[in-house]
Amino acid sequence: NGDNANMPWFKGWKVTYKDGNASGTTLCEALDYILPPIYSSDKPLCPPIQDFYKIGGIGTVAVGQMETGVLKPCMVVTFAPVSVTTEVKAVEMHHEAMSKALPGANVGFNVKNLSVKDVCHGSVAGDSENDPPMRTAGFLAQVIIMKHPGQVSVGHAPVLDCHLPHVACKFAELKEKIDHGSEKRLEDGLNFVKPGTDKDIHSHYSSSTWYWEF
Numbered sequence: 001n002g003d004n005a006n007m008p009w010f011k012g013w014k015v016t017y018k019d020g021n022a023s024g025t026t027l028c029e030a031l032d033y034i035l036p037p038i039y040s041s042d043k044p045l046c047p048p049i050q051d052f053y054k055i056g057g058i059g060t061v062a063v064g065q066m067e068t069g070v071l072k073p074c075m076v077v078t079f080a081p082v083s084v085t086t087e088v089k090a091v092e093m094h095h096e097a098m099s100k101a102l103p104g105a106n107v108g109f110n111v112k113n114l115s116v117k118d119v120c121h122g123s124v125a126g127d128s129e130n131d132p133p134m135r136t137a138g139f140l141a142q143v144i145i146m147k148h149p150g151q152v153s154v155g156h157a158p159v160l161d162c163h164l165p166h167v168a169c170k171f172a173e174l175k176e177k178i179d180h181g182s183e184k185r186l187e188d189g190l191n192f193v194k195p196g197t198d199k200d201i202h203s204h205y206s207s208s209t210w211y212w213e214f
Contacts, residue, residue, distance in 0.1 A: 039103030045069030
């Protein structure tokens with residue numbers, strides 16, 4: 001009763017890891033078994049940019065979280081999808097100068113000769129000499145159309161949110177219709193879809209952005 005409510009239907013929780021299993025009955029136990037994210041500093045530089053600021057006496061500062069790679073002052077970086085290249089003047093975290101920023105850190109870095117009008121929220125910075133990011137031409141997505149006035153056909157361009165980017169994306173191909181529960185293919189080569197239908201849709205961007213294959 002009350003805080004000690006008996007719930008016969010709850011048999012505890014279980015989770016499977018690559019190197020073993022874990023189980024328990026309480027929320028605190030479950031939180032203790034959450035594995036921290038694994039960051040890699042030996043992969044190409046990739047800090048998605050949350051925002052850009054124009055600071056008097058300093059210049060343009062990009063702010064974002066380091067996902068992979070290492071960011072250092074004097075590095076030459078390229079911002080995607082706008083393909084703007086510039087040099088990093090300084091790197092800071094919580095207003096303290098850093099000689100380098102490692103994955104997992106939320107940092108701000110000052111860049112040379114870059115206007116906040118040239119870049120935008122959702123851009124990605126990369127090392128110009130080590131696999132710099134480039135615009136994504138298209139990607140395959142599984143989409144559930146929950147609500148739409150009428151049907152959706154090839155060429156329709158809804159605005160999608162994927163992590164930081166908020167961009168319009170054009171459906172280049174309605175590849176197939178699938179069952180949402182079983183993932184079983186039901187129909188190929190669709191001309192249109194209606195709300196409430198689960199689809200695999202090949203989608204091509206009508207406005208430029210950058211995505212990393214998961």
